[in-house]
Amino acid sequence: LGRLYPGSAVVGHYFYGYQLSIQSAWLFARNLATVLMPSLSKLRLDADRHQKAFLRAVRTISTIGIPLSFLQAAAADPAVRLVLPEKFYPAIPYMVVLSIGMAAQIAVQPASAMLRSQGRFGAFAWISWIQAIMILSLVSLAAWRGSPLIAAATIAALISVFGFIH
Secondary structure: OOOOOOOOOHHHHHHHHHHHHOHHHHHHHHHHHHHHHHHHHHHOOOHHHHHHHHHHHHHHHHHHHHHHHHHHHHHHHHHHHHHOOHHHHHHHHHHHHHHHHHHHHHHHHHHHHHHHHOOOHHHHHHHHHHHHHHHHHHHHHHHHHOOHHHHHHHHHHHHHHHHHHO
């Protein structure tokens, strides 16, 4: 965004919108995935227990985290206006769009822990590389042909798609 919109404040607005939108996903799912990976690693020799533990984790994380992301998107405008100074108001649309995308990101955390706990680091690395290349190319195209908000929506969509691929 910085190269496409030099001298514009849009990069800062996007940055703050992104930072605020990842709070529920990272606070909840990312921390739980950190604990989940070693737990799943201990169960990897027992495929049935391994799968049941993974599904239980996904259900738990999704039950709490996905509604939290949508609540965060819905409450973004009044919360930012209540707590932050006016210079952060332009970040609200980015926060809303990216918070919706983070709902799917919550499901990615246990899936990536599952891949790593099975020792499938190669598959995890390939998925990560493909995701990075797609995000970089499609978001650049969206920012170049559209607007920074369309780029944010593209990221939200790609995060959702890769949530299902993991």
